[in-house]
Amino acid sequence: MHEPAAREQLEHHAHRVREHIVEMCSGPEGGHLGGSMSCVEILVALFFHTMNVDPADPGRPERDMFVLSKGHAAMALYAVLAERGFIAPEEIGTFCRPGGRLATHGNVAVPGVEFATGSLGHGLALANGTAWAQRRHSGTPARTYVLLGDGELQEGSVWEAAQIGRALNAGNLVAVIDVNGFQQTGAVGEVSPGAPVADRWNGFGWHTVEVDGHDPAALCAAFEEAAEADGPTAVVCRTVKAQGTGVLAGRAVSHFVRLDTAKRARVLAGLRRTAPPGGTKGAPGHA
Numbered sequence: 001m002h003e004p005a006a007r008e009q010l011e012h013h014a015h016r017v018r019e020h021i022v023e024m025c026s027g028p029e030g031g032h033l034g035g036s037m038s039c040v041e042i043l044v045a046l047f048f049h050t051m052n053v054d055p056a057d058p059g060r061p062e063r064d065m066f067v068l069s070k071g072h073a074a075m076a077l078y079a080v081l082a083e084r085g086f087i088a089p090e091e092i093g094t095f096c097r098p099g100g101r102l103a104t105h106g107n108v109a110v111p112g113v114e115f116a117t118g119s120l121g122h123g124l125a126l127a128n129g130t131a132w133a134q135r136r137h138s139g140t141p142a143r144t145y146v147l148l149g150d151g152e153l154q155e156g157s158v159w160e161a162a163q164i165g166r167a168l169n170a171g172n173l174v175a176v177i178d179v180n181g182f183q184q185t186g187a188v189g190e191v192s193p194g195a196p197v198a199d200r201w202n203g204f205g206w207h208t209v210e211v212d213g214h215d216p217a218a219l220c221a222a223f224e225e226a227a228e229a230d231g232p233t234a235v236v237c238r239t240v241k242a243q244g245t246g247v248l249a250g251r252a253v254s255h256f257v258r259l260d261t262a263k264r265a266r267v268l269a270g271l272r273r274t275a276p277p278g279g280t281k282g283a284p285g286h287a
Helices: 007-025 033-037 042-051 071-084 089-094 123-138 156-167 197-203 214-226 261-273
Strands: 064-070 146-147 175-177 207-212 232-238
Touching: 007 042, 007 089, 007 214, 007 261, 033 071, 033 156, 042 071, 042 146, 042 175, 042 197, 042 232, 064 123, 123 146, 123 156, 123 175, 146 156, 146 232, 156 175, 156 214, 175 197, 197 207, 197 232, 214 232
Parallel strands: 064 146, 146 175, 175 232, 207 232
Antiparallel strands: none
16 A cells, blocks of 8 residues: 655645646547536545555555546546556546547546446445445455535435445445535536535434545545444535636536636636645646
């Protein structure tokens, strides 16, 4: 298992991941910018600090597993995999290009992508299965992490799977919910008002932790707390859609974007304003 990264390193990786996402959104097909940017720190905390994974041997049986249930955020996952060494950073430039592996939604041909996801509401059921198999067959303390969106929680299959996860008493299962407040058609609270997200998971018997989804240290602490829980844990992350982009942050219009030259320049300017020390060194589009 790799040495966990320090907070400063996590912040640097998060900045680099956002720059990779901007590069992908600048291609001819565009991409799901908002929901990819909102989950960056979550993925960075998992892949650089919490999860037992090995880029040199991504399929080893004792690995922790990650399921991207909000499959439209595949750009964020690809970017993290590039930073972590699962794929070459140069492959980022092939996103949605003919003959490339980096599709709009996760492609299992990419090392580190465990399942092809896209149709919302199915990732937690997959995670139930992998967590159960890890406990029953692997003989290791392997864990499964699944990332869902708050709009995705409108799918009834999520709550069927939540009930099963509790029934399995899956202590090695962690559901991470990216609560950025928006979905494709508008604000989540306006499209489908409901009880607070944490209350819903508590109601299904899950250990629940609420955290700032853009604070790497808080995320790492939440995942450490989850590792000590007797049953499944839901980590409810308060995030900002299109975090770090400046003009598009916190706006529903950021859901799917193709960045032309002018928009790309504005978004990169927003990223520079929030960059950690040395954050743009060697990044795409920078000297």
